[in-house]
Amino acid sequence: MTVNTSRNTIEFGCKPVTIEDIVAISRGASARVTDDAASRQRIEASAQFVKDLWQEEGVIYGVTTGYGDSCTVSIPPHLVEELPLHLTRFHGCGLGREFDRAHGRAILASRLASLSRGYSGVRMELLDRLASYIERDIVPVVPEEGSVGASGDLTPLSYVAASLVGERDVYFKGERKSAAEVLQAQGLAPLQLRPKEGLAIMNGTAVMTAIACLTFDRAQYLAKLATRLTAMVSVALKGNTNHFDGKLFSVKPHPGQGQIARWIHDDLQAAEVARNSDRLQDRYSVRCAPHIIGVLQDSLPWFRQFIETELNSANDNPIIDGEGEHVLHGGHFYGGHIAFAMDSLKVAVANIADLVDRQMALLMDVKFNNGLPSNLSGATPDRAMINHGFKAVQIGTSAWTAEALKHTMPASVFSRSTECHNQDKVSMGTIAARDCERVLELTEQVVAAGLLTATQAFYLRKQQSDFDHSAITPTLESMYAEVREYFDIVDEDRALEGVLRQTIQLIRDQRWELYPND
Structure with a gap:
C-alpha cells in the first residue's frame, strides 16, 4: 500500500x-x-x-x-x-x-x-x-x-x-x-x-476487523478494475455493446449490477455508436459480467455495515458501564459477523478471478477471439512458429484462479471446542479474514494478468486494417496508454514475471482512477 x-x-x-x-x-x-x-x-x-x-x-x-x-x-x-x-x-x-x-x-x-x-x-x-x-x-x-x-x-x-x-x-x-x-x-x-x-x-475482535477493513478497500477497487477490464475485453473481442443497455438492466434492478452495466456501457460509449458483433450473444464471461461483478458490488453495503458496526463496538468482556455502575458479562468478543462477512466476501472476489480467467481464455484461443493471433503473440509471421505469447501466463492464471476458488471454503463452519470446553463454539473470524486476504492476493494476480492480456489484444487489434478504431473510446484508450507506459508489447517471447509483479503492485496501490464520479 x-x-x-x-x-x-x-x-x-x-x-x-x-x-x-x-x-x-x-x-x-x-x-x-x-x-x-x-x-x-x-x-x-x-x-x-x-x-x-x-x-x-x-x-x-x-x-x-x-x-x-x-x-x-x-x-x-x-x-x-x-x-x-x-x-x-x-x-x-x-x-x-x-x-x-x-x-x-x-x-x-x-x-x-x-x-x-x-x-x-x-x-x-x-x-x-x-x-x-x-x-x-x-x-x-x-x-x-x-x-x-x-x-x-x-x-x-x-x-x-x-x-x-x-x-x-x-x-x-x-x-x-x-x-x-x-x-x-x-x-x-x-x-x-x-x-x-x-x-x-x-x-x-481488532485483528479480524482490521483485516476486514483492508480487504473491503481492496475488493471495492477490484470491482471497478474488473469492470474496466471487461469493457476492454469486449472491444478486443469485437463484442456486442447492447448487452449493457440500461433498458435491459431496468427489468432486473439489482442496484450494484446495474451500476456495473452502466460503467461498462459508458466505457464503450454504447449509446453513441451501436457496435454489434458477428454473434447475436457474446459468451457469458462478457455478456454476464455485470451479473457476476454485480454480486460483489451489491454486497459491499452490507459488508460495510457489518465491518463498521464491529469496528465501532465495545467488543471485549466484561463490559464496564462506569456511569451506570454495571459490570456486564457477555460474549461481545465473538467475531461471528466479521467471519460471515469475510467468508462471503472471499466468494464474491474469487468469482472475479474466475470471470477474468474465462475472459483471458477467450482472448487467447483462435476459435473464440474473432481474428486475433493464437495466444496473442505479436511475432511477425516468419517467427510466429517459435513464439508463444501469453500461453504460460494463461496457465499461471488458471493456477491462481484455482487456488483462489479452493480458499472459498467458509472458515466459520470449522468451529473447534477449546480451552477446557469454555470456548466451545468459536467464530474462526480471523482465519476467515486471512483467507479472504489470500483470495484477494490471488485475484489481484489474475486481474494483473488480464490487464496485460487485454492491453496486448488492443495493440494487435489496432494493427488490423479492418478494425473500427472508434471502438476504442477515449476512456479505454487512456487506460491502454497508461499500461503501455511501462509495458512493452510481447512481440518476442520473454519472461513476464517482472511486469506482472509491477502491475500487481500498481493494483494494490490503486494506481488507476476509475469511475471518479461514483
Whole structure:
C-alpha cells in the first residue's frame, strides 16, 4: 500500500470511525483521542469504576478471577495487579507469518476504536499511548496465526499488549527492534497495565476487523478494475455493446449490477455508436459480467455495515458501564459477523478471478477471439512458429484462479471446542479474514494478468486494417496508454514475471482512477 504523506489525523472516541479511516491509518495517517468532554468522562468513569470495585472486593471476571475456564479461581487482592501481565505473557505463542507494518497500524487503530467507546475499563493514558504508537509509527510485530476468533483475538493482540509494557518486538523506522529499546529511545515509560486493561486490549475482535477493513478497500477497487477490464475485453473481442443497455438492466434492478452495466456501457460509449458483433450473444464471461461483478458490488453495503458496526463496538468482556455502575458479562468478543462477512466476501472476489480467467481464455484461443493471433503473440509471421505469447501466463492464471476458488471454503463452519470446553463454539473470524486476504492476493494476480492480456489484444487489434478504431473510446484508450507506459508489447517471447509483479503492485496501490464520479 502507498503511504499517506499528508498526515491527516483521525479522531477516536467521539464520532464513528469508518473503514476509510482505518485504511488511511494503515497508509500513514495519524490518530488522536477525542477532547470531547462527555466521551472522556465516560472513559474515565469506566476505568474508575473498575478500580473502586475490585478494591472493595467486588467480583469481576478477569480482574478478581482467572481467565476463561479458570473463572472459578479467585485472585487474592495482592496478586490482582500482576494478573494482566501474566495474560499478556502466556498468550505469547503466535506462529506463522507476521503482519506487516500496514496491518499492524490497522490493528492498533481498530483496537483504539473499540476501547475509546468508553465501556472497557481502561484509562485515558492507555488510549493515548495507542494513539501515540500510531503517531510515532511504533508498530507491534504480530504473528498471523493463533486466534479462533472468539474470546477475541487473544494471542495476536497479546503482542500489542506486550509492546505497551516494553516486551517483545516492534517495527520502528523500517527496522524490527525490541519494544523496550524503542520506548526508551522515544522517552516513553512502559505502561503498568491495571486490572482489566490486559483483558480489554486482548479480548476483542481488532485483528479480524482490521483485516476486514483492508480487504473491503481492496475488493471495492477490484470491482471497478474488473469492470474496466471487461469493457476492454469486449472491444478486443469485437463484442456486442447492447448487452449493457440500461433498458435491459431496468427489468432486473439489482442496484450494484446495474451500476456495473452502466460503467461498462459508458466505457464503450454504447449509446453513441451501436457496435454489434458477428454473434447475436457474446459468451457469458462478457455478456454476464455485470451479473457476476454485480454480486460483489451489491454486497459491499452490507459488508460495510457489518465491518463498521464491529469496528465501532465495545467488543471485549466484561463490559464496564462506569456511569451506570454495571459490570456486564457477555460474549461481545465473538467475531461471528466479521467471519460471515469475510467468508462471503472471499466468494464474491474469487468469482472475479474466475470471470477474468474465462475472459483471458477467450482472448487467447483462435476459435473464440474473432481474428486475433493464437495466444496473442505479436511475432511477425516468419517467427510466429517459435513464439508463444501469453500461453504460460494463461496457465499461471488458471493456477491462481484455482487456488483462489479452493480458499472459498467458509472458515466459520470449522468451529473447534477449546480451552477446557469454555470456548466451545468459536467464530474462526480471523482465519476467515486471512483467507479472504489470500483470495484477494490471488485475484489481484489474475486481474494483473488480464490487464496485460487485454492491453496486448488492443495493440494487435489496432494493427488490423479492418478494425473500427472508434471502438476504442477515449476512456479505454487512456487506460491502454497508461499500461503501455511501462509495458512493452510481447512481440518476442520473454519472461513476464517482472511486469506482472509491477502491475500487481500498481493494483494494490490503486494506481488507476476509475469511475471518479461514483
